[in-house]
Amino acid sequence: MIPPKPVPRPDKVSFWRYIRLFRQDILSAQPARLYRAWMAEFRTAFFRSYMCNDPALVATVLTERPGDFPKSNRIREGLLPLLGQSVFVTNGETWKRQRRIIDPAFEGGRLRDTFPAMLAAAEAAVARMTVGVQEIEAPMSHAAADVIFRTLFSIPIEHALAAQVFEAFRAYQRSQPILNLAAFVPLPPLFPRPHRRETLATARQIRSLIARLTEERAAAIAAGTAPDDLATKIMTTADPQTGERFDAAEMVDQVAIFFLAGHETSASALAWALYLLAAAPEVQERLAAEVADLPATLSFADLSRLRFTRDVFRETLRLYPPVPMMVREARCPVHFRGRRVKRGAQIVLSPWHQQRHERLWDAPDAFDPDRWQTEAGRTSSRQAYMPFSAGPRVCTGAGFAMVEGPLLLALLVRAFRFEAVAGREPVPVAHLTVRAKDGIWLRVTRRNGEEGDATVGAGASGR
DSSP: BBBBOOOOOSOOOOOHHHHHHHHHHHHTTTTGGGGGGGEEEEESSSSSEEEEEOOHHHHIIIIIGGGOOOOHHHHHHHHHHHHHHOOTTTTHHHHHHHHHHHHHGGGHHHHHEEEEEEEEHHHHHHHOOOOEEEEEEEHHHHHHHHHHHHHHHOOOOTHHHHHHHHHHHHHHHHOSSSGGGGTTTOOOOOOOOOOOHHHHHHHHHHHHHHHHHHHHHHHHHHHHHSSSSHHHHHHHOOOOTTTTOHHHHHHHHHHHHHHHIIIIIHHHHHHHHHHHHHOOHHHHHHHHHHHHSSSSSSOOGGGOHHHHHHHHHHHHHHSSSSOOOEEEEOOOEEEEEEEEOOHHHHHEEEEHHHHHHHSSSSTTSSGGGGGGGGGHHHHHHEEEEEEEOOOSEEEEHHHHHHHHHHHHHHHHHHHEEEEEEEEEOEEEEEEEOOOOOOOOEEEEEEEESSOSSOOOOOOOOOO
16 A cells, blocks of 8 residues: 555635636645535635535436436536537537447447457557656656547558547647636627637647548448548447437547546546556556566457556556546536535535545555455545546546557566666656646566666656
């Protein structure tokens, strides 16, 4: 059980400091009391929000009455330039139609079909990894993007168009805070949105590049030459109720969220997992021992033997959920824990708080993969573990992520040893996902004994 460097938790935070920190770093703005509270109210001049940590309230919002608590448009404002009308931000009948088309591509049997592409990306990540002191978020972003391009479009990240999308997305991630001014101040529909110029420019570039990919795939489908990958599956699936398929513009929206959800979130989780393993060498060696017993080339069936590796990844998602907070909006008045919540109020559901909650987890800030095999840990996970959300809007790619994450960890730790760098403990901050303020710096050596030069590797540029 390893306690990582604690996240700063101020006792009190003023309204104006909240706004400033929300824009720069939503996580350090959170006062310590929220890690003990079942519910908290936050007031502004324009709206009220309620953070709900009580498992019963979370179940009400996400599982029992999701129609009464749609996704908040305040969060959508910040993501609109990139995601448009993607399934991540829509509500109601539009969202239901999108899920009816998308979900079949991620059914259980499809995971086995996508595994060879995932494995190829994982092996490529191992081949690219350099030794020495380096920033690890960059190569993990590269690896996660490679997985998405290979499984979605059957192209490696070295493909020229894929590489352009990846580089543009890195620029977008750096320029986009998790919330912008529109999250705090309601703006009229035609009023200009306060997006940074760089954010708008990179979003346009990404969507233009994705449009080229989808147009090429549509042509291949029409010609009967398209590969049987996720893009083909989604573009050829008809809504079982209406018979409609995604048109070109809709497909751009959906590919944008697949890249965000499947690349950004996976990259975040993988980088934090390697940091936690570096900070806990004995845990890392247990994982390496588990992988050492497997064949040189893994099969899909071998994943069932990566039990401890899977628990390490689950524990990483608990401590560093890639999406730290979700916001819903009350469509009608409701009473939560004796408080009247008015229509239009913002309901904040926070994996970051729930999964570190002092009343829901034993040693909540400790890195303890073994907790997942205890009755207490299983009970806590049923009550307060939602890195992929829950209910009807649970992430459609959750199963995909739980194959990808352990697979990449297994191959990386089998080939390399990761060590913490003194004086460079990462500080988590929230942009599109939970990343490190100045990157995650680790010392990488080969397990075959080759140390290499103490040079900076692929992540030299940091963030």
